Every structure is written in C-alpha cells, then in structure tokens.
Amino acid sequence: MSNSFSMVAPHSKRPVVPDVIFGTGREAQDAEAKYGFEKVINSTLGVLMDDSGQLAFLPTVMERLHTLPDSELGAYAPIAGLPDYLSAVQDACFRGHKPNAYSEAVATPGGTGAIKHAVWNYTEMGDEILIANWYWAPYKTIAEEHGRRVRTFDYFKGDGMNVDAFKAAASELIAAQERVLIILNTPAHNPTGYSISDGEWQEIMGFLREKAADPSKKIILMVDVAYIDFAGSIDASRDFFKHFGDLPQNLLVLTAFSLSKGYTMYGMRGGAIICLAATQDLAMEFKDVCAYSNRAAWSNGTRAAMRVLADIYKDPALFNKAEEERQVFKAMLDRRNAVFMEEAKKVGLETCPFRDGFFITIPCKDPASVSNALKKENLFAIPLQGGLRFAPCAVSEEKCRVAPAMIKKYV
Ligand SMILES: Cc1ncc(COP(=O)(O)O)c(C=O)c1O
Incomplete structure (x- = not known):
C-alpha cells in the first residue's frame, strides 16, 4: 500500500512502531512451542505467572467475578464509578495511610486511564511532563497522543534516586511553564523495581513545597502506584503518603491506582484516579473534570471490576482471604527476586537499584x-533504551537462578 496518500489528521500521523514487549513475547511463545516450556525463559510480560507459566489469579477475586449476577456484569456503571467502589478504592490505595488532605476518586479503566486524565486535565497543549529516564513507555505515548511531550531526568545516582537531577529538571520546567505535571512510579517501579525512600520523599516534597511558594505556579505530582501491593508490607509501602498532608493549594497530588496487579483483574480494566488536594473545592473540581473526561473517552468503566473490589472491602472474610492469597503470590515473587539478585551478585552482573516488584533492569550499552543474543539461548527479555528488563514476575525461581549468568555473558 502506498504511503503517499493519507486520510489521517496531521496530529495523528506518526511512525508505526511495533510493540517491543508484545513482539518479543510472541517470539518467546514460538520458542516455547518449538523447544518446550521448560527450555525457554520467557521474561517478557509484566504479569504475575505461576511456575508453569499460567497467569496467577487471586481465587477470591475470580470466584466473585464468576458469581456476579447479570445486572452487575452487563449493566453500565455511573460515569464517575459506583459510589461504594469509589470509597473502596480509596481504602485499597491508602490502607489507613491517607494524609490530611481532601480526597476524591474517579473510576478509570486501569491505571492507564488515570494517567490519561492527569495528562489531559492538568497540563496544557505543548507542555512537557517530567518523568524518570527509566520509564513505562505508555507515559510517552499518552503524552504525545495529547499533544504533550515528556522530559526525563536521570533517575539514579549510586544505589538511590538522583534527587539533584530531579530538582534541576523540575526547576527548569517550573520556570518555563505555568503548570507542571510530574509522574513518579513508585513503589516497585517499572522497569527497575526501585522504590523512592523516605529521605528522598522528604527532599522531593520539601523542594516542591518551596517551589509552590510562588503562587503563579501550579505543580501537580502524580504517583503511579500500579505495583504498590507487591512492595514490602502494606504499611511500609504506604508510609510515603504521609508526605502529602497539608498541601498548599497550588500543589496537587494525584494517584494512579490499578486493579491489574494487586487484584489480578488485568483485563477487567479497573482502576482509579485519586486526588489529594488542599481544599474541598479543588477536590470537587478534580472530580468534575475527571468524570467529564470519562464521559468523553469511554463513558464509564467496567462495573464488574468495581463491584468485586467494593464487595471485598465490605466483607472482612472475603478481604482477609484475598489478602492471604496475595501474600502467597508476593512470597513467590520475593523469592524469585531474591534468587535473581543473589546470582547477579555472584556473577558480577550489575543491575539498576532494585527494591521490590515485578521487574529488574540490567543497564547495558x-x-x-x-536481547537478540539471549534469544538464541532461549532467554527472552525486553530491550529498553539503556538496558534490558528482566521480569521475575513471569518466570520460575529456577529460571531466575540461571538467568543472571546467561545475561552476564553478553552485557
Ligand atoms: C508503571 C505502570 N503504570 C501503570 C500501569 C497500568 O496498568 P493498568 O492500566 O492495567 O492498570 C502499568 C501496567 O503495566 C505499569 O507498568
């Protein structure tokens, strides 16, 4: 087909780039079909799998989904989300660590929907959005789809966050733009598994509060907590929310919450955008604009996913069951991560600073x-800009044990 004639509007014309994650995943599946599952290390997808390569689902969540009445499965949900879901999703996000702020939630299809709403409603056309240089690719896709751009800062210095690089990049953007959206994916960052420390949060928020002393500036911090339920204990993983209390009115915190990983409802498209605002008016303004965006983008979210989360948070027995089941998954993931890191240390394989979660990244030239060399040995991992993403979430402990030495050969 000729490329010379196009019907697409100019803003939507862009190069067609194949999806690296799904492409590499397909190659891994082909290898599994050819050589057998045991012979292949398929560490491509960001989903939790059991040792036999099957998606790990929380039984409580799945049982609940299967027994929902038609009216909860097939019906629309209210535009902003089911009211009991909007309360449950805040409980699920904060788990008793909600800081002193006005909060509201709007249901979105996954955390992805929350990021889209933040980009559309809290930045202007042409604005730059600040993210770390190791980032989940859809941040850039979403920014560009909406006529925005991303600017990156160097995430790491030694074994921690490069807070100085963050401050320098944020200062520049705050000087250049009236409003600045910053997206930080923590705890258990994709793709490195890093979690911003308490000391780093203190510095970040001290700096942002200082910047907000200029009333002509509007600073919006979005924390993408997609992996929060796989990052240490429930309490430790939420402790950082304490830094968001008593905000000035021109510093708004948004949270992108997802039911994909923590509740294994990946394809059910459940999530929420949650605000922490200085005033009730700002929280209501947030709710109004995000509900409007829901109407404009997808009308309303998946009722069944909302129903299941709301039911789990109403019934202590269900809640405890789901928590125990996740604990088993988390222990499996923690073991895989520990084994990979142990072996990496033994063979001298350098990784980005790692704390928790689904991924470990190996920086390389x-x-x-x-990635191509490793494919020949039937190890499939995702090539990123500047490194290789290995996904212990998707492979067994045994495969995590052998992978570091294999990777070391080629980096
Ligand atoms: C960093 C990060 N943020 C957000 C998401 C959102 O996922 P979902 O839209 O399925 O909730 C993901 C999923 O892979 C992710 O890795």
Whole structure:
C-alpha cells in the first residue's frame, strides 16, 4: 500500500512502531512451542505467572467475578464509578495511610486511564511532563497522543534516586511553564523495581513545597502506584503518603491506582484516579473534570471490576482471604527476586537499584544486541533504551537462578 496518500489528521500521523514487549513475547511463545516450556525463559510480560507459566489469579477475586449476577456484569456503571467502589478504592490505595488532605476518586479503566486524565486535565497543549529516564513507555505515548511531550531526568545516582537531577529538571520546567505535571512510579517501579525512600520523599516534597511558594505556579505530582501491593508490607509501602498532608493549594497530588496487579483483574480494566488536594473545592473540581473526561473517552468503566473490589472491602472474610492469597503470590515473587539478585551478585552482573516488584533492569550499552543474543539461548527479555528488563514476575525461581549468568555473558 502506498504511503503517499493519507486520510489521517496531521496530529495523528506518526511512525508505526511495533510493540517491543508484545513482539518479543510472541517470539518467546514460538520458542516455547518449538523447544518446550521448560527450555525457554520467557521474561517478557509484566504479569504475575505461576511456575508453569499460567497467569496467577487471586481465587477470591475470580470466584466473585464468576458469581456476579447479570445486572452487575452487563449493566453500565455511573460515569464517575459506583459510589461504594469509589470509597473502596480509596481504602485499597491508602490502607489507613491517607494524609490530611481532601480526597476524591474517579473510576478509570486501569491505571492507564488515570494517567490519561492527569495528562489531559492538568497540563496544557505543548507542555512537557517530567518523568524518570527509566520509564513505562505508555507515559510517552499518552503524552504525545495529547499533544504533550515528556522530559526525563536521570533517575539514579549510586544505589538511590538522583534527587539533584530531579530538582534541576523540575526547576527548569517550573520556570518555563505555568503548570507542571510530574509522574513518579513508585513503589516497585517499572522497569527497575526501585522504590523512592523516605529521605528522598522528604527532599522531593520539601523542594516542591518551596517551589509552590510562588503562587503563579501550579505543580501537580502524580504517583503511579500500579505495583504498590507487591512492595514490602502494606504499611511500609504506604508510609510515603504521609508526605502529602497539608498541601498548599497550588500543589496537587494525584494517584494512579490499578486493579491489574494487586487484584489480578488485568483485563477487567479497573482502576482509579485519586486526588489529594488542599481544599474541598479543588477536590470537587478534580472530580468534575475527571468524570467529564470519562464521559468523553469511554463513558464509564467496567462495573464488574468495581463491584468485586467494593464487595471485598465490605466483607472482612472475603478481604482477609484475598489478602492471604496475595501474600502467597508476593512470597513467590520475593523469592524469585531474591534468587535473581543473589546470582547477579555472584556473577558480577550489575543491575539498576532494585527494591521490590515485578521487574529488574540490567543497564547495558546495546540492549537490542544483548536481547537478540539471549534469544538464541532461549532467554527472552525486553530491550529498553539503556538496558534490558528482566521480569521475575513471569518466570520460575529456577529460571531466575540461571538467568543472571546467561545475561552476564553478553552485557
Ligand atoms: C508503571 C505502570 N503504570 C501503570 C500501569 C497500568 O496498568 P493498568 O492500566 O492495567 O492498570 C502499568 C501496567 O503495566 C505499569 O507498568
């Protein structure tokens, strides 16, 4: 087909780039079909799998989904989300660690929907959005889809966050733009598994509060907590919310919450955008604009996903069951991560600072070549800009044990 004639509006014309994650995943599946599952390390997808390569689902969540009445499965949900879901999702996000702020929630299809709403409603056309240089690719996709751009800062210095690089980049953007959206994915960052420490949060928020002393500036911090339920204990993983209390009115915190990982409802498209605002008016303004965006983008979210979360948070027995089941998954993931990191240390394989979660990243010069060389040994990992993403979430402990030495050969 000729490329010379196009019907697409100019803003939507962009190069067609194949999806690296799904493409590499397909190659891994082909290898599994050819050589057998045991012979292949398929560490491509960001989903939790059991040791036999099956998606790990929380039984309580799935049982509940299967027994929902038609009216909860097939019906629309209210535009902003079911009211009991909007309360449950805040409980699920904060778990008793909600800081002193006005909060409201709007249901979105996954955390992805929350990010889209933040980008559309809290930045202007042409604005730059600040993210770390190791980032989940859809941040850029979403920004560009909406006529925004991303600016990155160097995430790491030694074994921690490069807070100085963050401050320098944020200062520049705050000087150049009236409003600045910053997206930080923590705890258990994709793709590195890093979690911003308490000391780093203190510095970040001290700095942002200082910047907000200029009343002409509007600073919006979005914390993407997609992996929060796989990052240490429930309390430790939420402790950082304490830094968001008593905000000035021109510093707004948004949270992107997802039911994909923590509740294994990946395809049910459940999530929420939650605000922490200085005033009730700002929280209501948030709710109004995000509900409007729901109407404009997808009308309303998946009722069944909302129903299940709301029911779990109403019934202590269900809640405890789901928590125990997740604990088993988390222990499996923690073991895989520990084994990978132990072996990496033994063979001298350098990784980005790692704390928790689904992924570990190995910085390297030519990730595409490293990934291609490893494919020949039936190890499939995702080449990123500047590194290779290995996903212990998707492979067994045994495979996590052998992978570091294999990777070390090529980096
Ligand atoms: C960093 C990060 N943020 C957000 C999401 C959102 O996922 P979902 O839209 O399925 O909730 C993901 C999923 O892979 C992710 O890795």
